[in-house]
Amino acid sequence: MDPSQKGIEQFRTAEYATSTPLLKDLYEYITPQYATDWKVIGTLLGLPMEEQKITERDYNKVVSCCNAMLEKWLEVDPSASWNKLLNVIQSPAVSNNQVVEKEAEAINLLSSRVAMINERAQYSVDEGTWPPDQPKEYTPLVLIQHQEWRTKEQDIEMAQLVQTGDIDSVACGQLAPIHRRRLQILQHILNTSTVTKKVAEILSPLEESNGQKFVLIEGAPGIGKSSLLKHIAFQWGQKLLLGMFKLVLLVCLRDPNIWQVKSIHDLLYLFCEGDTKATEIATACSDYLLANGGKDITFLFDGYDEFPEDLQIESLIAKILNRKLLPYCGLVVSSRPHASVNLHGRTSLKVDILGFTETEREQYIQQTLKKEPYKIKEITQYLQHHVTINGLCYVPFNMSVLLFLHKNGFSLPKNSTELCSYFICLTICRHLAKSGYPLKDTITNLSTLPEPYNKVVKQLAKLSLEALNHNKLVFTFEDIEAACPSIVTTPGGINGFGLLQAVEHFGLTGKTITFNFLHLTIQEYLAAHYIITDLQQDEELSLLCKQFWSNLHANMFFIYVTITKGQRPSFRKFLSDGDNNITISKKFLRDQLKCLRLYRCFKEAGKMKCANLLKMQKYLIKKRLG
Structure with a gap:
């Protein structure tokens, strides 16, 4: 080991590792050995290329440039430490500055492209698609953050x-x-x-150099998980959040193209959107990120609950989440709570999204209906007189649907199931009218939909149930055509009368188009509708026994019980476990989580006798456990 290297090793000790280097030590130990690599080191330390060009212009010799670069680094980087510098000079990239410059240029190109994609995702509102009335401004959500698992x-x-x-x-x-x-x-x-509405607060673990840099965001259906991640991605592009990262990628985990990627290069290639230099950019960026362990990138993985279970175990995304690839990258993952249990213990922070407060609800109404102020007054009065619906509007999806119904002069609902039902009916009516096939009468119930449209919806409903049973949320055109043969021949049937949205992806083999329901809740409602209208009693009972307590089917069965008021013979037989002398089997009453789920169902259905029985049982269990 040469003397200079021997001298550098002293700064790896605990006494120096986290301390800020002194300029005289940098001049003595770093510049003599690494002066020719000053641009490489500056790039890896995060100094902008423009700053390096100024340095190169002002100084002729590489020694002077290296000293100036190190001085600038100490000036602009509040986290400057020996540990950070020594990790950089150990990088394989330091030995080849031409490659690093090329990689830095590629990173800048991809960053600009990703920022444009994020802006488009935030602001693209098409009147023909859902949601047509969503305000462009982000409405804050109540966020509860906690580091210890409950x-x-x-x-x-x-x-x-x-x-x-x-x-x-x-x-x-x-x-x-x-x-x-x-x-x-x-x-x-x-x-x-800790309760907050400030997005920057929940992202603070990503700024920690030695932490896990993993934030898990959980929330109920429609609570705003995807909107929050879109907002984070957009704010990064505007240089308002996560400014320490060169790349922040919003990755939709329901996208089949994401399921197919086998390497970091493949993943980055998807964000090049057909650029003529896509392969070159993706290669340079992946080399750069792999060389530094991903310290300059944060992934926003949206919809972990929509990511196939087998891929949660073995896939590129799984390797990133398990820190087998890019171990120093930042991670933000959104999911419904039931699906993210296998991520618990890996995260540095867990965040629950609770939705809107009264203030945010008012703000959302004002932004959405600002062109029609008289409707603001009408909906405000409606919510004041309908406590049940008002209590549902802390969920952004519910608030969006309610305002959508109101703007279009549609009937206003009395509970969450009617809210979803009316939205589906209005979407079908609007789509048929836009396609030139208006219905004679506006429908408020799917069962009253005339032929041939009813046949298509039945086929869609069957597809919804079968797909949910296999946790399938994305479909090809061939899937739709095979499951719904009438959809192609029925006037206005394409896109399922507006209930399906076509999504264009740029994949490894070019552009592809997939379909998914406007919202997972729509698919769950149609699945519940199919159980009620088309399954035989023994098939219905078999499905209840097999899947009722499944987390994957929880929202579907909540809708099912609400629509039927819990009065279906199959459901009553399931609930009593075959004993006609009781209403609810003791084996369900002894389980507090099952009591809670049934209580929510019966309360929404308006069956307060059963709801109160379950409520009392919950507290008795709690008392025994306590």
Whole structure:
């Protein structure tokens, strides 16, 4: 080992590793050995290319340039440390500055392209697609962040609180003294968590050099998970968030092209969108990221619950999540809670999205209906007089659908299931009218849809159920055509009367088009509709016994119970476990999570006798456990 290298090793000790280097030490130990690589080192330390060009212009000798670069680094980087510098000079890239310059240029090109993609995703609103009335401005959500994982009992407490829709209480940390039980739940959550509406706060773990840099975002259907990730991606492009990363990629995990990628190069290639130099850019960027362990990139993985289970175990995405590839990259993953259990323990922060407070609901209404102020007054009065619906509007999807119905003069709902049903009916009516086949009468119930349209919807509903049973949310045109043969021949049937959206992807083999329902809740509603209208009683009972407690089917069966008021013979037989003398089997009553799920179903269905029985049972179990 030569003397200069021997001298450098002293700065790896605990005494120096995290400290800021002194200029005299840099001049003595770094410049003599690495002066010719000063551009490479500067690039890897994050100094802009423009800054390096100025340095090169002002100084003739490489020694002077290296000293100036190191001085500038200490000036602009508040996290400058020996540890950071020594990791950089050990990079394989330091030995080949021409490659690094090429890679830096490719990273800049891809960054610009990705920023444009993110902006398009944030602001592209097409009147012919869902959601046609979404405001461009981001509306803040209530976010609860906690680093320690909750116990099963604490998760139940959280579910009970969210179920009330009383998000304002969480946001301000206050409850009326008369609600003693809810006050205890709230106090426990606030004692172990932090409540915020500031997106930057939940991203703070990504800035830690030695942390896991992994944020998991969970929330109910329609609560705003995808919108939040789109907002983060857009804000990065505007240099307002995550500025320390050269790339922030928003990756939709329901995209079949993502399922097929085998390498970092393949993944980056998808974001080049047909550029003539796509292969060259992807190769240079992947080389750069692999060389530094991914420290300059953050992935926003949207919809982990929509990512096939086998790929959660073995795929490129799984390798990134397991830190087998790009171990220093930042990770933000969104998911419905039931699907992300296998990620618990790997994350540095877990965030629950609770939705809108009253203030944000008002802001969202104002932004959406700003061109029709009289409708703002009408919907505000409606919500004041319909407490149940008002309690549902903390969920952004519900709020969007309600305003969509109101803007189009459609009937307004009494519960969440009617909300979804009316939206589906209005979408079908609007689509047929736009296609030149208007219905004689506006429908508010799928069962009243006339032929030949009813036949297509039945086929779509069957497809919805079969696909849910296999956790399939994305379809090719061949899938749609095989499952719904009438869709091609029925006037206006393409895109399922507007219930399906076509998504164009740039993949490894060129452009492809896939289809998915406007929202997963739409697919779940149609699946529930098919169970009610088309399954034989024994088939229905078999499905209930097999799948009712499945997390994957939870929202579908919630819709099913709400529509039928829990009065279907098959459901009653399932619930009583075949005993005609009781309403609910004791084996369900003994399980608090099952009680909670059934309570939510019966409360939404308006069956308060059953709901109160389950509510009492929950507290008895809680008392025994306590």
